[in-house]
Amino acid sequence: MDGIVGLQQIVACDAGTLLTTPTGAVAMGFGKGRELKVTDFRTDKAWPNIPTRNMKNLAVQGESFQPTMFMLKKTFDFLNGGCDLQVMSPKQSASSGSEDVAQFVGNYLMGLGFEFTIAHDKRTMKWMFERALEYTAYQTFIDLWDSAAAVSLTGVTDTDVEGKNYDYRRWPKLLAIEAPSGASIALADYQRLERKVVIKSKGFKNEQNQDVVNYYTVTIEIVGTGKQVADLVTLAGKAETPSVLIKEGNAGAYFDQFIIPAFKLGITDEFTIGDDKRESRIKLEGDLSIYQHAFTYGTGNGGAADDTTGITGGTMTIS
Amino acid sequence: MAKKETQNKDLQIENEIIRGAAGDAKLSFIQIPCDNKTNKLLRVLNEINQPFFNKSSRAGNLVVTDNGYRTDVTGFEKEISGKRYEVVEVSNKEVVLKGKILAKAAAAENVVNINTDKKVGNL
Numbered sequence: 057m058d059g060i061v062g063l064q065q066i067v068a069c070d071a072g073t074l075l076t077t078p079t080g081a082v083a084m085g086f087g088k089g090r091e092l093k094v095t096d097f098r099t100d101k102a103w104p105n106i107p108t109r110n111m112k113n114l115a116v117q118g119e120s121f122q123p124t125m126f127m128l129k130k131t132f133d134f135l136n137g138g139c140d141l142q143v144m145s146p147k148q149s150a151s152s153g154s155e156d157v158a159q160f161v162g163n164y165l166m167g168l169g170f171e172f173t174i175a176h177d178k179r180t181m182k183w184m185f186e187r188a189l190e191y192t193a194y195q196t197f198i199d200l201w202d203s204a205a206a207v208s209l210t211g212v213t214d215t216d217v218e219g220k221n222y223d224y225r226r227w228p229k230l231l232a233i234e235a236p237s238g239a240s241i242a243l244a245d246y247q248r249l250e251r252k253v254v255i256k257s258k259g260f261k262n263e264q265n266q267d268v269v270n271y272y273t274v275t276i277e278i279v280g281t282g283k284q285v286a287d288l289v290t291l292a293g294k295a296e297t298p299s300v301l302i303k304e305g306n307a308g309a310y311f312d313q314f315i316i317p318a319f320k321l322g323i324t325d326e327f328t329i330g331d332d333k334r335e336s337r338i339k340l341e342g343d344l345s346i347y348q349h350a351f352t353y354g355t356g357n358g359g360a361a362d363d364t365t366g367i368t369g370g371t372m373t374i375s
Numbered sequence: 376m377a378k379k380e381t382q383n384k385d386l387q388i389e390n391e392i393i394r395g396a397a398g399d400a401k402l403s404f405i406q407i408p409c410d411n412k413t414n415k416l417l418r419v420l421n422e423i424n425q426p427f428f429n430k431s432s433r434a435g436n437l438v439v440t441d442n443g444y445r446t447d448v449t450g451f452e453k454e455i456s457g458k459r460y461e462v463v464e465v466s467n468k469e470v471v472l473k474g475k476i477l478a479k480a481a482a483a484e485n486v487v488n489i490n491t492d493k494k495v496g497n498l
Contacts, residue, residue: 073423075425076423076424151467161425162421162426196431199429200416200418200429202465203463203464
């Protein structure tokens with residue numbers, strides 16, 4: 057019988073907990089672009105033009121539309137081998153439990169890279185897991201996929217294996233982009249063409265193609281039109297590395313907030329007057345060490361009073 | 376199809392000496408008493424239930440015997456001794472056999488002469 061297409065679940069939890077008592081579980085849920093891909097890795101060719109085997113690379117990725125502060129916090133925890141991962145296909149037959157289940161645990165832990173985006177057109181978290189296995193280890197690993205029983209996790213039930221939760225859904229809702237904190241650089245609504253805040257892991261790959269992440273890059277870009285000379289003078293007068301505040305609204309009065317002190321991000325800008333445009337681009341950018349921040353939740357930090365994990369909102373303060 | 380009841384049974388690591396012209400080789404193996412008509416997978420679990428040692432009839436490393444399967448564990452005796460195991464029916468993921476892997480008892484070792492391919496006695 058043919059295999060059935062699709063991935064219905066990508067869920068990560070703290071390393072070493074998936075097959076006992078899963079803790080810190082986060083499902084991609086509502087999203088797109090889910091994929092598990094196996095490719096040959098670090099192969100060579102023997103003469104004449106004969107490809108030879110070496111390792112097999114396994115890559116799992118997807119883009120979640122549920123990028124809560126909890127998901128962002130856990131994503132930092134999951135870096136550098138910090139998570140177990142369960143990837144599940146839809147049922148492969150009418151029988152219950154017939155899903156293919158890939159559990160990346162123990163000897164099969166994946167490396168993780170991520171890209172957290174707040175933009176005028178989307179708010180997402182992209183996860184990119186990757187790991188190359190020696191050929192015999194790969195053979196053993198794939199042999200487990202159709203005999204492994206899926207682990208049920210809190211919030212990822214039989215009726216919603218995907219982990220969709222509309223309370224976790226985020227959509228663009230600009231409240232503030234300030235540099236320095238207190239001085240808006242978001243431009244007037246009518247002037248603003250695009251905006252984007254990206255927090256992206258930055259690292260390198262080890263021998264087994266796992267991400268080794270020590271830094272993340274924060275990039276803020278605002279593209280506008282119709283700026284006047286006075287605006288340019290104001291911009292030119294800003295500090296080279298100003299403090300930054302980003303605030304994006306969630307449901308009701310809740311919000312996600314990012315507080316970045318001075319000397320962390322550098323500001324650059326471009327201004328073009330042409331036949332058909334008068335465009336300005338402001339960019340702030342810098343790399344930050346992966347543990348150089350703290351998350352706070354509850355009243356005053358963007359979330360509900362009883363929210364201790366950041367699912368309604370929260371504040372990430374970089375130090 | 377009705378769910379089969381899981382059988383509980385501890386499995387003993389056994390040893391065998393293969394005697395050939397170039398000398399003796401000592402092999403360790405486990406015998407798994409279960410139905411061998413359909414694909415099975417043996418997984419040995421660590422303290423946090425992660426399968427760290429896997430053998431499979433589909434991959435050809437669970438070898439059919441008269442009473443079930445046999446698999447080579449040479450070199451992994453220490454790692455798997457005392458650990459829990461499960462034998463899974465691949466087609467429906469049911470655990471058909473489970474228990475512990477027991478270290479080899481101080482008992483006689485079979486000697487197999489590969490020149491005659493016959494058991495020639497006990498040490």
